Amino acid sequence: MQTIAYHLEKRIALGAIRSQFESYELIKREHSFLLYKITNNSYIYIKDYGSVVFMNCADDFIHQTVRFLINKEKSVINNLPSEKYQISFSETIEVDFGTIQIKELNDDVAHIIMLNLAQSVALMNYVNKTSDLHDKTLVYSKQLEKTGSFKLSKIQMRKFIGKTMNLKNNIAENLFVFDSPDVAWNNKDLSDLDYKLKDELDIVKRHQGIENSLNVIKENLDLFNDILQHKYSSMLEWIIIILILFEVIQVIVEKLI
Incomplete structure (x- = not known):
């Protein structure tokens, strides 16, 4: 499974977008983030400082969501700071060279992975600006x-x-x-x-x-x-x-x- 994070280089008003994701299950939320389950093994995580993370989502869904969040008709996804990791399953937990090995995938595991990737891609944006x-x-x-x-x-x-x-x-x-x-x-x-x-x-x-x-x-x-x-x-x-x-x-x- 692939997890990919983008930084949109702008803040995201979480309250304004919740109505657009009503068809998906909102499993966790705080004032600074929303975590949705798209299917059993598919998630989207939206952080208010401009990061959005997709886990095991189709490319069309990713492009459509990013276009919606940045309010542009044409996709500019290739120009955004991004982090990509492959998730595999193992008896041990390891993170190395673009891969994340986990024992099982559940809501809490997805939350931790996506939070860290959201922070990392935001840092990448700030590194570029600096x-x-x-x-x-x-x-x-x-x-x-x-x-x-x-x-x-x-x-x-x-x-x-x-x-x-x-x-x-x-x-x-x-x-x-x-x-x-x-x-x-x-x-x-x-x-x-x-x-x-x-x-x-x-x-x-x-x-x-x-x-x-x-x-x-x-x-x-x-x-x-x-x-x-x-x-x-x-x-x-x-x-x-x-x-x-x-x-x-x-x-x-x-x-x-």
């Missing part, structure tokens, strides 16, 4: 290294700072704690599966890496901002000096006349 910001700031860092200056206006600087802060706020709002379902604490197999999924997907380490990258970007932007402030302060000082000099010259000319 890398994009880092690449843009790197351009100005290289300009500063080569020429001692950089081509960046105050408005562009503020936009960069705003994007960085918004990205940090989104991560803090959506992924500030990587919770495990309560059932994972009461069942050894479920706890083992949850731990191995988090370890394989590097969820905590990737989150820390994003935070560190954003802090570096913020430090660079603060430095650029200080340089710009000094540049404008120096320009204002020269303007004042020129104005004073002009006044002095004007007074001298008036006295000579």
Whole structure:
């Protein structure tokens, strides 16, 4: 069985979509997610921060659901961040190289697998956005290294700072704690599966890496901002000096006349 997760790069209003899934069995729900059973071994998991996970679902159903959730007629599914894992059955629980081995599939097992994949694909989206910001700031860092200056206006600087802060706020709002379902604490197999999924997907380490990258970007932007402030302060000082000099010259000319 295949499980695939997508991040839609937008928040999902769960209340607004429940009416569209009334024909499916809603087996679990909280303020931040909905878990539906499509058939006996088929599930869909929708997380409010923009992740949707399909387990053992037909391709047509996946494409149709994604189009509905992002409110577009044409499919853009190939451009979305995604994670794909194959599920097989074994006497032991293992997670490795795109495969998840489980003893049996039930609602709790599906919940744990789909929650971890939802978090992972959301992190992938944030990693992509962080890398994009880092690449843009790197351009100005290289300009500063080569020429001692950089081509960046105050408005562009503020936009960069705003994007960085918004990205940090989104991560803090959506992924500030990587919770495990309560059932994972009461069942050894479920706890083992949850731990191995988090370890394989590097969820905590990737989150820390994003935070560190954003802090570096913020430090660079603060430095650029200080340089710009000094540049404008120096320009204002020269303007004042020129104005004073002009006044002095004007007074001298008036006295000579």
